[in-house]
Amino acid sequence: MFHLDEKVFVIGLPRTGTTSISIALLEMGCKVAHQAFTQQAFELADVVSDVPCFSDYQQLHQLYPRAKFIYLDRDITAWVCSMQMLLKKMLPHLAPTTGRFHPLMKRSFEACFGLSHSDDPTDEFHLQQCYRFHKQQVCHYFNAQQSAYVDNFIQIDVSKATDMVRLQQFLFGSNFNKTIRMPHVNRGTHVASWDEYRHNSKISSHASGLLKRKYFSYQFDTAVLPWLKQG
Numbered sequence: 001m002f003h004l005d006e007k008v009f010v011i012g013l014p015r016t017g018t019t020s021i022s023i024a025l026l027e028m029g030c031k032v033a034h035q036a037f038t039q040q041a042f043e044l045a046d047v048v049s050d051v052p053c054f055s056d057y058q059q060l061h062q063l064y065p066r067a068k069f070i071y072l073d074r075d076i077t078a079w080v081c082s083m084q085m086l087l088k089k090m091l092p093h094l095a096p097t098t099g100r101f102h103p104l105m106k107r108s109f110e111a112c113f114g115l116s117h118s119d120d121p122t123d124e125f126h127l128q129q130c131y132r133f134h135k136q137q138v139c140h141y142f143n144a145q146q147s148a149y150v151d152n153f154i155q156i157d158v159s160k161a162t163d164m165v166r167l168q169q170f171l172f173g174s175n176f177n178k179t180i181r182m183p184h185v186n187r188g189t190h191v192a193s194w195d196e197y198r199h200n201s202k203i204s205s206h207a208s209g210l211l212k213r214k215y216f217s218y219q220f221d222t223a224v225l226p227w228l229k230q231g
Contacts, residue, residue, distance in 0.1 A: 004030060004171060007042070007064045010049030011057045012072025013112065013134055015082040017158035018050045019194045021072065021167075026199045028168070033203035034194045037104050039216055040209035054134070055108040058141060059218045068171065071138050071155045076131055083131075084122045087113070091121065104215065107222060114225040129227050 010018055022034040025047050033045040042048060053060060057069060093099045094106050094115060113130050115121050142153040154170045156163035206213060
């Protein structure tokens with residue numbers, strides 16, 4: 001098992017490989033929560049990916065100032081097609097009052113995809129804007145942080161073998177010599193691979209501890225995405 005000195009947060013948008021990298025990190029010996037809705041889940045996990053990390057990375061950086069952050073890049077054309085498929089399945093469950101998904105899930109998707117302000121959240125141009133804006137905001141934030149703490153941010157594409165090597169060195173140093181391939185899961189219309197994957201180091205998204213299922217108390221303002229603001 002390989003030791004991580006600090007927390008790791010995977011902050012790529014959905015359908016950029018968050019499940020694939022989560023499984024790969026399990027195989028590297030990390031305790032991983034793919035989505036975390038309680039403080040206890042964050043405390044138990046070495047790595048947290050997906051919701052709420054892709055929307056709340058700035059707040060998480062304030063809570064864990066020495067954490068490492070992994071941004072996942074993907075060909076935008078392929079990502080849009082995949083995201084359209086995902087949103088068509090998820091939208092009824094993301095509705096503010098009637099949707100069955102966890103409130104943090106709804107908030108993360110609202111923050112990054114402007115669901116309540118878009119006439120059609122699955123529109124190709126809208127999703128392209130969402131992707132580019134999120135990437136721009138992430139890179140701007142971490143570039144600004146480098147003077148305070150270097151080497152805490154990496155941008156990778158899970159489809160590139162060379163990036164897997166970069167990831168392993170980023171997390172464990174140059175002495176890491178175990179070759180682990182990045183799995184390619186959730187292909188096509190499949191979206192349940194994490195639930196189906198069995199591993200002893202998986203951390204429950206709803207893990208309960210002394211604080212029961214309490215989440216962090218930080219403030220989060222969901223601003224309207226720039227291109228959706230009314231003139």
